[in-house]
Amino acid sequence: WLLSAKSEEALRDQARQLHAYTIGHPDVPAERIAASLAARARFDHRAVVDTTDRTTLLTNLTALADGTEAPGLTTGTVTPGRTAFLFTGQGSQRLGMGRELHEAHPVFAAAFDEVTELFDPLLDRPLRTVMWGQDADLLNRTQYTQPALFALQTALYRTLEHDGLTPHVLIGHSIGEIAAAHVAGVLSLPDAVALVAARGRLMQAARTDGTMIALQATEDEVLPLLTAGIDIAALNAPGSLVVSGDAAEAVALQERLGAEGRRTTRLTVSHAFHSAHMDGVLDDFRQAIDHLTYNPPKIPVISNVTGLPATGDELTTPAYWAEHIRRAVRFHPGIQHLETEGVTRYLELGPDATLTTLTQQTVRAGAVVTAALRKTSPEPLAFATAVARLHTGGHSPSAWRRGHTPAHPDGLPTYPFQRSHFWLAPQRSGTDVTAAGLTAADHALLGAAVTLADTDQLVLTGRISLRTHPWLADHTIAGTTL
Template sequence: LGADVVVGRARAAGETVMVFPGQGSQRLGMGAQLYEQFPVFAAAFDDVVDALDQYLRLPLRQVMWGDDEGLLNSTEFAQPSLFAVEVALFALLRFWGVVPDYVIGHSVGELAAAQVAGVLSLQDAAKLVSARGRLMQALPAGGAMVAVAASQHEVEPLLVEGVDIAALNAPGSVVISGDQAAVRLIANRLADRGYRAHELAVPHAFHSSLMEPMLEEFARLASEIVVEQPQIPLISNVTGQLANADYGSAGYWVDHIRRPVRFADSVASLEAMGTSCFIEAGPTSGLGAAIEQSLKSAEPTVSVSALSTDKPESVAVLRAAARLSTSGIPVDWQSVFDDRSTQTVNLPTYAFQRQRFWLDANRIGQGDPASQPQVQNVESRFWEAVEREDVDGLADSIGVTASAMQTVLPALSSWRRAERTQSELDSWRYQVTWLSSP
């Protein structure tokens, strides 16, 4: 099988959750390929960016799709950029029929979750996420964050004034945050005891006391937004439980900045409610390990990332859809191939019908045949049907009945294979060519 063929064993579909990652998962160019290839993503992205740009000092596309990595990684732009990609990804997956039963975000990712769940309008969410990034960016430097492979109970006794637990990502994965010198001292002590510790490349000490100078102004801005009840059940970072009736108030969003991200508790709550599929809707696949480590049941769980750093975005998101489909999660494939020249075929009900159904991977990504001249399109469909030994497709391409093609197709297919082989052999040989002299 080819590298891009996805194989799985479909089970009865359980409940799904869409996960929106936080700061640190951003990368230059994120969303650009999806924007070019999927109109639904592009339309949603345009709407989000239009809402955000009125609050930003630079056009967001210029930052996201430019070449200044430092500018993108600044909190002022990293947070709105992630919000834009995540909300547009949700729109694309929803168009493909992938509608989650729950949503959850990690840190600033919860603002994307709240928006797609209907808690916040797009305009209010854009106002909130841009203010969050801008006010954090204005804080003085001097903080640090360190991820530690230890439990909360192992880390808490070592905490000192000025250092907080910022995130509980998994039962054995904690992030500490605060004063740089104090954080590094605790990290060294943990490393001396055999715990792995890794300092995160972040510009600020998020979810620590160093955030407090921006909270009053943020609370004032957050008090101006309108909050609605979730249309999709949402898990709170602050409590690790389903959002309650008070969810989304100004006080909540202040606590969301200051208190730790209870991601492990959130995953445990989702597992207890019967969730069996986690879909990470962000530019990378950074939360998969934390999700798997937080699950307690031995029952198989599907964890899928919509995008990754090692594949083109269009390939990654289509593979994600294939992973979901082969795991029993419904995907509307007609919508996936919207506006493209594709056709369904009837697979054989028993073996040895001698008809080939494998897709030619070499043809994937060579453009939409519908955009080519009509004659070229018909010819392409004709020879593709011959190579697949697809009687119905061949008949359809030239407008005759399938019965008329039953006899001629084997001969055509044999000739086509021989012609391709000869063509390859000819390409390896020297050829004598006559040219007119000038």
């Protein structure tokens, strides 16, 4: 159920009215009410109630009316700006990723099956059995990790695209940029699969005597401390980066910064990615992808190499994708650029909220940052909540807009107007004779008493109105002549 209003008070009133209507009309299907609500005008204060259980529906409406939270209830206010899709990099993978959504969503299942079937001839075992098996070490091998992430991200994007939810701009993190390039039209699906399979296979074959360490530091602080054997591998968030390369030199840098009280973490990886340890596979990778067809992007893609929008010439050359393996992932500068370009909504496509956390550390408060899947939540619920979060933030799936207005159920509450009255009130004037300094009469209705100069007669003055004498509303004045 899609609810919206021009104020938070009106949104709560709408929830109360719909709650009462639902209880009073148990024969009206919830789906019919949902169709009617979807056809209404959409205002900036929004809520989505997503459930098939009537009891939960009523509970969520109550929570909305009370201003509290509930599972299946998403609220928000429209944020002007653009929308970016984020594609997660290696390290976010988990066993079983995509299986629940595959069972629940036919569009996702079809897209996922198409991608995995293209990978299977290029791998030594079916990709799905690796992703949904029990061997985490096997999934964590680069030759399988990268195809698995690409398959999941592509299927997520195609599902959103089917519902009419597309971004203004794309950004990935390492392997994620290849998924971004594919959905932007740079590579066809078969060519993208070939590139990812070659990338994963060759990066897996690179030397294994290196390490990667996450450090609490800025690029400017670390650059002077780098030695010949280590490189900056990723700029992830403000004051958060990763160095990669020879283990001894990387650990020495870790110990130096740790002694200063900086947070440091040695990553559990098999290779020193995005460092000189990748140099031995770059020529083979360029040759492996030289025959592929590249096209200019139809959706802007932020480059990991520069942190700026990639040009068509960059994305359409094998040399760029080889350099992409070797150079640092400039994710943080990329998010900074998106913010300067008016992006205010960010949706991460991947197994968890990895980039969501990094992005939240970079962007200003008020931005909508959410993830399509979360390892702590059932996949269908996480996916639906993410789409609802984008809708309440101002970017709605076109499939949620109806082509015609359905017949409204009888008595369905309309907009809960928050009425205010603005009658003009007469101004109090100083026309009573007391304003001239005359003696006030000690009387409830008389303003002053004036004795005429040439007689003993009196002139009595006063003013009577419900504004100045509200008690008159309950009294009657009879037979009085002034």
